[in-house]
Amino acid sequence: MKAFVLKGHADVGFIEKKEPSLESRGGVLLRPVVVSPCTSDVHTVWQGSPKKKDLTLGHECVAQVVEAGEDVKDFSKGDIVAVPAITPDWDQADVDINPSHAGHNFSAHMLGKSIDGAFQELFYLPHADKNLALVPDGVTLEQALMCVDVVSTGFTAVEEGNVKSGDTVVVMGIGGIGLAAIMGCRLRHAARIFAVGSRPENVRIAEDLGAEVLNYKTIQCGLPEGMHPLANSTNSAVVNYVLEKTKTKGADEVLICGGSDLSFPQAVDMVKYGTGTVSNVMYYGASDSEHENGIDSLQIPKFSIGRGMAGKTLKFSLAKGGRKRIEYLLSLCQQGKIHPEVLITKRYDGLENIEQALYDMKDRKAIKIAVTCSHVGHI
Ligand code: ZN
Numbered sequence: 507m508k509a510f511v512l513k514g515h516a517d518v519g520f521i522e523k524k525e526p527s528l529e530s531r532g533g534v535l536l537r538p539v540v541v542s543p544c545t546s547d548v549h550t551v552w553q554g555s556p557k558k559k560d561l562t563l564g565h566e567c568v569a570q571v572v573e574a575g576e577d578v579k580d581f582s583k584g585d586i587v588a589v590p591a592i593t594p595d596w597d598q599a600d601v602d603i604n605p606s607h608a609g610h611n612f613s614a615h616m617l618g619k620s621i622d623g624a625f626q627e628l629f630y631l632p633h634a635d636k637n638l639a640l641v642p643d644g645v646t647l648e649q650a651l652m653c654v655d656v657v658s659t660g661f662t663a664v665e666e667g668n669v670k671s672g673d674t675v676v677v678m679g680i681g682g683i684g685l686a687a688i689m690g691c692r693l694r695h696a697a698r699i700f701a702v703g704s705r706p707e708n709v710r711i712a713e714d715l716g717a718e719v720l721n722y723k724t725i726q727c728g729l730p731e732g733m734h735p736l737a738n739s740t741n742s743a744v745v746n747y748v749l750e751k752t753k754t755k756g757a758d759e760v761l762i763c764g765g766s767d768l769s770f771p772q773a774v775d776m777v778k779y780g781t782g783t784v785s786n787v788m789y790y791g792a793s794d795s796e797h798e799n800g801i802d803s804l805q806i807p808k809f810s811i812g813r814g815m816a817g818k819t820l821k822f823s824l825a826k827g828g829r830k831r832i833e834y835l836l837s838l839c840q841q842g843k844i845h846p847e848v849l850i851t852k853r854y855d856g857l858e859n860i861e862q863a864l865y866d867m868k869d870r871k872a873i874k875i876a877v878t879c880s881h882v883g884h885i
Contacts, residue, residue, distance in 0.1 A: 509626035510860050511560045516552050518861065521560060526622065526630040531577040534634040536569035538624050538857065538879040539586065540647050542850075543864040544655060545681065546789060550618070552868070553791040557619070564625030564860070565591040565617040566655045568647050570882055571634075578634045586641045586882055588836060589624065591655035592827025593617065593637040606824040614827055625860050627879075639832040645839045648876055652682075652846035653835040656874060659787050659825035660686025660763060661835070664694060666823045667759040667785030671695040676748055676757045676776060677717065679764020680708040682849045682874045683787060687761050688715045689844050700757070702744055702765070708873060711848055720744050730754050739771045739807035748776040755779075762786040767804055774818065775810045783819040849874045 509523040528535060547563050571585045581587060593616050594601050598608035606614045617623045621630070631637060641650045660683045669675055675696045677687045680703030691699050692715060701717035703709060709719045727747040729738055733754055738745045748757055758781065760773040765788065773784045792802060811818060838844045852872035854863055857879040866872050 507627040508857065509560075509562045509622070510564070510857070511562050512551055512557055513560060518551055518563070518864065520858070520861070523560070523562070523622075523626060525628050528573060528575050529630055530632050531575040532634060533575045533630055533632040534571050534578060534581060534638070535573040535628055535630055536567075536587070536589065536624075537572050537628055538564075538626075539568050539570050539882050540651050540876050540878050541568075541624050541857070541860065542566040542651055542655075542874055542876055543860060543867045544591075545867055547618070547864060548868045549789050549791065551864070561618065562622035562624075562626045562629065563618045563864075564623035565615075565619070566651060567617075567624035568641060568650045568654070569624065569629075570880070572628060574634060580635050581638055581640070586647070587638040588641055588650040588654050588832050589617070589631065590637060590639070590658065590827040590829070590832045591615075591617065592658070592825050593631065593633065594828050596633045596636045605828060606826075612824065615824065625857065627857070636829050637827070639829050639836060642836055642840055645836050646847060648847045648850055649839040649845075650836060651876055652686075652849055652874065653832055653839065655825060656682040656849060657686045657689070657835050657844065657846045658827065658831060659683045660688075661690040662823050662825045663687045663761040663763055663785045663787040664690035665826075666787075666821045667761050667783045669694045669696055669759050669761075672697045673758035674698040674752055675700070676760045676773070677701045678760065678762045678769050678773060679703060679788065680705070680712045680717075680719070681764045684761075684763035685711055685715065685849055685873070686846060687763050688712055688717045689846070691761075692716055693838075693843060700748060700751075705870070707851060711873070714848075720747060734809065736807070736809035738775050739805075739810060740768050740775070742768075742772050742775075745772050745776045752778075756782055758782060760784045762788045764788055770804045771807045771810075774807055774820070777818055779812065780817040782817075783821060786820075786822045787825065850876045852876075854878070
């Protein structure tokens, strides 16, 4: 069968692979129905740490069950299922308290990382009953596809940031994840949402979702009068603007969903003292140049952490995954509370187009892309 694999650093392509087998009684074999390449696939290919040879990429997928292991209770041949990007290793003793990193770091980021991913004609997934979710009536395949990673990640930023009714929130980055975070902030009745980004297509969607977009390329704003110059460590006009609009208090939450290494000190600068939370779901690539002290690091502005006493919370999270999580997100689609399909701005038909779709993501030619692999209804 055909598989789209990582051959080596910055080297991808299709190879012939042996079909997978059912490796456990609780596992399933799945045929992709519709898949999406992700910016984290781009990281894996061009920036990531070495992976096993010829690893199949892909972790955003709606699939059809082709074969279920004998211990699988809730899924059978022919079912259409949403496959979460994050699938906890339910065999680990600490999975109930630490699902993302049970047993070892990033153990739940399995597909396309430690086991072959979804960009092949047939793939294996363990723990089907605890990881898969049936796509319910009234939810489209494209909605389900957006829930498995993008919505889950954006909502993780919102949940870990503890966004509350009436809050002022800054969402940094308006790619798919930032836009999903805006949806999550709306669901929690945030009073004011600033979104930082510039791409016109994304700006339009962010505004439709009710955010006030701050274009970091064009915005002009000075530091509010009376503030200490160190309060804005990067001299960012976005930070100045948020400080001004919050009467120098800062935002209740800053959600980092995209940007650069500078997003982090900026977030710390513009979050409120005492109760503010910076909630990060962004991937930071390896630093371009060595730091003076030799540490591959982000910078924390000392002034804005109150020299160590500001009472600000900093969180760094992997998206939540597993069956219950995705069922919840699918139910929001079913009730019409979110419409994540608006994030899909490009479509291809045929798995053979996944390479082009991946390059489109790398070159930022779409927000999200849906690649249809098989037309459902027959196995
Ligand atoms: Zn993804």
